[in-house]
Amino acid sequence: MGWGSLPFMPHDHSHDDPHALLPSDPALRVKALETLLTRKGLIDPAALDEIIDTYENKIGPRNGARVVARAWSDPDFHAALMADATAVVSEMGFYGRQGEHMVAVENRPEVHNIVVCTLCSCYPWPLLGIPPGWYKSDAYRARAVREPRKVLADFGVVLPDETAVRVWDSTAEIRYLVIPQRPDGTEGMNEDALMDLISRDSMIGTALAGTP
Amino acid sequence: MKDAPTVQEHAFEEPWHAQVFALTVHLNEAGHFEWSDWAERFGATLKRHGLAKELNGGADYFAAWLETLEGFLAERELAAPGDVAALRAAWEAAYRATPHGAPVTLADA
Known part of the structure; x- marks a missing residue:
């Protein structure tokens, strides 16, 4: 699942906003964990996508x-x-x-x-x-x-x-x-x-x- | 529990719920911890949060999940809180610095 599309985020900002829509605090904390664990070689991001796909679709x-x-x-x-x-x-x-x-x-x-x-x-x-x-x-x-x-x-x-x-x-x-x-x-x-x-x-x- | 759903709903309400779920399952499958240890810790967090208010099983539930995972990984020295906080700040800065519609990437830190 791409982080670029956030279908459930409130979309009440003006389209003149200069920057990308800021994710919620917990979403940022999860991204931080994921980045850190990936950099340490403890997780494989592709495996995360596979797990999500399995539980969402299969x-x-x-x-x-x-x-x-x-x-x-x-x-x-x-x-x-x-x-x-x-x-x-x-x-x-x-x-x-x-x-x-x-x-x-x-x-x-x-x-x-x-x-x-x-x-x-x-x-x-x-x-x-x-x-x-x-x-x-x-x-x-x-x-x-x-x-x-x-x-x-x-x-x-x-x-x-x-x-x-x-x-x-x-x-x-x-x-x-x-x-x-x-x-x-x-x-x-x-x-x-x-x-x-x-x-x-x-x-x-x-x-x-x-x-x- | 007022409205018992009869139709199939989305597995996850928000993308980060799916992400933190997958992260935990993946770490377990990779052998970093036993699922029973995770469940015990998560149950304790839910109980503690549930003293203050009745948890709704949605956002409340995954907030407790994330808090548990952060503590769990810190204890096991897999993810130090300082490193996590720095990366969270870096991601926030990256979002703020990226023009709307463009992909957000983290500068090498």
């Missing part, structure tokens, strides 16, 4: 949706995923660059799973990409543990009283993927069609899978 919730759709469709895959998600998703090319373990947790009529990181924002990047802002907010991180049903209600998810809610607290070492319940009326749908019903939020547990 990795996202479609990866997780592929895993869930296959789990819904293929009993052997489902069994393997529940037994050792790290191995199964790694084989699909979705492996954790930070070496973390993946655990799949499955929603059933008796239990609904929801994922949080109370420490910071640990998240299954290879399967879901970069977490949304709300996942990183204090409000979600505190409330998901304390009052998960209220949080779910804020997301429009109201569960029957007999469904227990289980909250999984991610760590740097273990990341969770929620396998939402397969909706009724999806018999006979192939994996690609099923994927369209599987949102990012449904794999965090703050939504249900869509209906066809």
Whole structure:
């Protein structure tokens, strides 16, 4: 990503400005770190661009949706995923660059799973990409543990009283993927069609899978 | 958390968020620190910042990220604060000295 284009910078300066638009203080501090580490030979700027491109354009919730759709469709895959998600998703090319373990947790009529990181924002990047802002907010991180049903209600998810809610607290070492319940009326749908019903939020547990 | 997004949004709100994220991931992958050590430190910064106000998960979050990384690299003697401050000033001067629309480059320091 070029630093020459800053699409989200406020553009309220006059075009008579003699100098280039000055980046924000944190943006300048990041540039300083990058320059220093590059000069010391500790980082490769091309590798930074590759990482950004990967997370902006190549990795996202479609990866997780592929895993869930296959789990819904293929009993052997489902069994393997529940037994050792790290191995199964790694084989699909979705492996954790930070070496973390993946655990799949499955929603059933008796239990609904929801994922949080109370420490910071640990998240299954290879399967879901970069977490949304709300996942990183204090409000979600505190409330998901304390009052998960209220949080779910804020997301429009109201569960029957007999469904227990289980909250999984991610760590740097273990990341969770929620396998939402397969909706009724999806018999006979192939994996690609099923994927369209599987949102990012449904794999965090703050939504249900869509209906066809 | 008021408006739970239903559509896919940009992975990063601002270019520097992406840049500081990539810098951290790259340093980890290059073996300069363990991710668990990073997460612990970052979590501590978030907790400290969160005492003063409720963090929004956007700009607040990456401000905490950057502060953590600066401290982390200083401690490990990978990036001395004085060097970082000098380069920050050099970048600011370069922006101020460059005509609008022209590429900004740092004079060799």
